[in-house]
Amino acid sequence: MSIAVLGSGAFGTALAISLACDGPDITLWARSATQATAMQKDRVNEARLPHANFPASLHITADLANLKEQQTLLIAVPMQQLAHFIDRNKAHLANKTLVACCKGIDLQSGLSPTQVIRAILPEARTAVLTGPSFAHDVAAGLPTALTLACEDSKLGQMLQTALSTSNIRLYRSTDVTGAELGGALKNVIAIACGAAIGAGLGESARAALITRGYAEMRRMADVLGAQSETLAGLSGFGDLALTCASEGSRNFRFGLSLGRSEPFDANITVEGAATARACHEKAKELEVDMPITAAVTAMIDQTLTLKQAMDSLLARPLKEETC
Template identity: 70%
Template sequence: MSIAVLGAGAFGTALAISLARDGTDITLWARSEANAKQMQLERINAVRLPNTTLPHTLSVTSNIDSIGVFQTLLLAVPMQQLAIFAQKNAHVLASKTLVACCKGIDQNTGLGPVQTLKAALPDAQIAILTGPSFAHDIAIGLPTALTLACEDAQVGTHLQQTLSTSNLRLYRSSDVKGAELGGALKNIVAIACGTAIGAGLGESARAALITRGFAEMQRMAQAIGARSETLAGLSGFGDLALTCASEGSRNFRYGLALGRGEEFDPTVTVEGVATAKAALARAKTLNIDMPITAAVSALIDTKITLNEAMDSLLARPLKEETC
């Protein structure tokens, strides 16, 4: 199996562990030479997954040029760094089969992971792996189901068979737009839910935000030509349910801190922060009403207070519930 995982954060490491657990040789690329050496020697990712041992079939390197021998590359790179990473390493990534393993919308271009990679690497075959998952669950072998979306059915089928493991079940889709969108927008709703819980607004408020947030996701999906059933699946509603209900979600924890008026660890990547701003800009271009996204974006930028955000949502016109 000619597979490498690029990005030794929690999720990239977890995917590499799952793929290597069944005895398959897998290579994990880490940006930091020191981190790569530590993981290779001590057989643990002490910073990101401190309680999980790396299988003996998993090798770790920081030499990006050595990755060129692999045909299938899983890119577990943060969304806001993906474009620069692809451009910088085009000599390694060109003409490969690439699987984006990040979620969000590029704040500079408004593109999702697949479109970002296509812009930089037009000759590559590109898919996205997304859905409800926590890195720790995958790493310790707990059952997890994800969506693998690829426009090319043959490539998608091959990847589905190749990347499925004993604990990782992949469902195939051709709706790349829908899969990208669900994984991006659910993080915004998770911040909103975390904020509500952190501020003591209660479980009923969280349920309302999940439901109306999902309506916003559906509206944008319809506007860009994504399929509604994709948003109702693992990459949309499934990921939304997990992210909005657990402190295992970085976006939810960020919202908790926001609601409590506390500082949040600046070293932790919170994709929903940049995605909220990018999604709001896209919604304005498409003339879509997304009040929760607007409120989260304004809260992050401290343009409004939490009370003002709640007042604006509660003061919206009364209407029939459709979507």
């Protein structure tokens, strides 16, 4: 199976390195021709993964027309840019297998990654690759387990075999809805956890946010028809645990800045910010109770301070614990 990775951010680059380390030729597409030339010459992505050298079998291009032979394309562009990217490059992406490697909900349409792809390319063969992973771990060859979700079980089996590497172990699922929701919503909870730690509220507060945030994720997943087992797996609870507990997460670091009332680098993509807004709107539409998501959205939009957000959560009616 011929494979290319579209998107030379940290995670796209890391995936390409891991796939190429196992031998087959892999092509990594970069949006910038200047960046592509530099990476091909220096054999490293200096801007995103400066300490991860490229294997000899990793090739770089900035021209999607060079990917005519690659039938499986891993799309690792930011979620809020996905729709524009797919629409602009429809001719190059048609009749390919497209594996979404981004996490989130499109703010404009409220669609998940594979839904965005199919809205523009209805005949596309789609799957999603998601789960607990940091780019630097993947690129360094450290063991990582991910979920490969595909509604077509036969295609899913083929992709599972083709995309597994010596350090990436893939678990297969047909529950695309659950896998995508887990990957999207955990970023919102990570922002909340970062804000709590940044404000000095302590580890107990973080544990409470993780637990109750997981309950929110499951409530939304249940309404949208996802399987509860998926949310308990790598793409749900596993990704939630990693993202809420490490400063390696951009969403957690963004939350830290909120909690500390510090500015955050605008050049760093924080998928959870847009996802919080999109999920908050969807929760209102579907009448799903998601108070942490609402509080995070209000903090991002600066309609509530952190103290006001925490006070609103603590003032909620006492209830029996149920998921």
